[in-house]
Amino acid sequence: MPHTPEPDDGLDSTAPPPPVFHVEQALLGALLLDPHRADDVSGIAADSFSTAAHAALYNAIITLPRPDPAAHARSTEWLDRVLATAREQTRGLTAAYVHALVQVCPWPSHARAYARMVEAEHARRRLRTAAGRLVRTVRDPSLPHPVPTALTEADALAAVVDDIAHRFPPRAGVLPRTTTPPPVAREHAEAGEEEQLLLAAATAYPTGIDSVRWLLADDFTVPLHAGLWHCLTALARRQEPVDPVTVLWEAQQRGLLDNGSEPGEVLRMLAEPAGSIEHWSEHVLERSLLDVAEHTGQRIEAYAGDPANTPFQLVIGARRALVDIAAVRTRWQHATGATPPQRRRPAPTTRAGPPTTRAAHAARATGATR
Template sequence: MLAEADALAAVVDDIAARFPPRAGVLPRTAAPSPPVAPDYTEAVEEEQMLLATATANPADIESVRWLLPDDLTLPLHAGLWQCLTALARRREPVDPVTVLWEAQQRGLLDDGSEPGEVLHLLAEPTGSVEHWSERALQRSLLATADRTGRRIEAYAGDTANTPFQLVVGARRSLADIGAVRTRWQHATGTVPTPQPRPAPTTRAGPPTTTAAYTGRAARATR
């Protein structure tokens, strides 16, 4: 999927060379909905294990600073991750009770979540913080790539969009992938060899003939 994103970026660059984008021109196409509602069952279970394991091993949180709350699928999980990182940053004690207290102070349970359920969620650690963090970030990267592809496809399919709008919208969408991808590379220590992009196609101008050049030179000396 990431290779396809790179190929798409090359196509966008080629279009940009043909139709340089103008500032302030954005497509108005609505973001498309996924064709099939995603199944978050596995993601939710793994995020719960991440939160519980981080609660039991708060010293490991610092090593996964590349994981952001937005990488998690549920708002409650994202909020609890913020609580954990905040407690670790302040070097305060971290256990299920202190995380629950921090969550209550932030209003995370105002949506109806029960304190007992949160305590239970945080009390069953397994595996390592790094492992579950990488899993969450990988899902976030793939989900971002999928959303970006569908968004650019919608831009291209909207006949109301000009080439300028397509280029600007596509580049903004591709930047989202780039941001998550950079964090993924940092997390896994893998920096792929950059693939050379084909030179953009330029518009051909009228041929310059010897006769035309001679004529211009003669006029210039008059």
């Protein structure tokens, strides 16, 4: 079995390299052996590679003038120039590694297929990075206006999904089989109190409930509070009297007190209004939006972290997940009157031409690009 060369670029030598590492080696070996094949490779750039050494070598290969094929077959002059150019970015490269890449390439004629694999893995990394940024943004306690910032990151994530869909048009709707994490019931320091104040305000001023129809019971973090909101909206819809006692009775009819909730505590909570329904409803909805955004980012991170998922599956799974943000975002815009400009989908940044596979061409021809 041939030895797999590994560049000295600071990687942990104890961890076995992932499959894409070997794919990158095969692609680089093909291009080093037959430099003219770089003209047939599209959809990737230097940052598409998983290591700095491979990125530097690819950048050198595509920037240096092509050697004469006959001269290249007899001399290592062009390989030496590639090595010298790559060393300007990654000093750990050796001539032995460059020559070993040529030896480990199975079929130089498969360079285009290797490039497609590198492109697919780069798409996975891009998606995972964008989803991670969304999750970190939601969790950042220092942001003065977390919702607009989180929505900006959600738009950036959606743009990455769109670009991947352009490169890998989705096939028949095969969802990722990855097990995604369930929504995390995080304890918010102020959520419970704000929800209680909202319920009390709605009990005291039930005519205002109709003005916050964009608020749903699912937006509450405490199950009892969500159930009481159901009670309040039901009583208001039926135009029945609303006060702490009638809400408590409705809660009993719905089985909300079966979990041990004390009737007296419920009455006291509903009898202490402070502030307006609209004010506290917006607070509850904003927190719900952030929770949905965090869970969406976690789902997409899980999809992108599973190497068994194809780019087609990643696109479908990510778009399904982003629907949840879109739904709560629409309600948030209704609540706050915020209507940001519609997101423009950017054109691909590195692909110079149309998708490189026949399947992709066929998908574009039938309009199945989403």
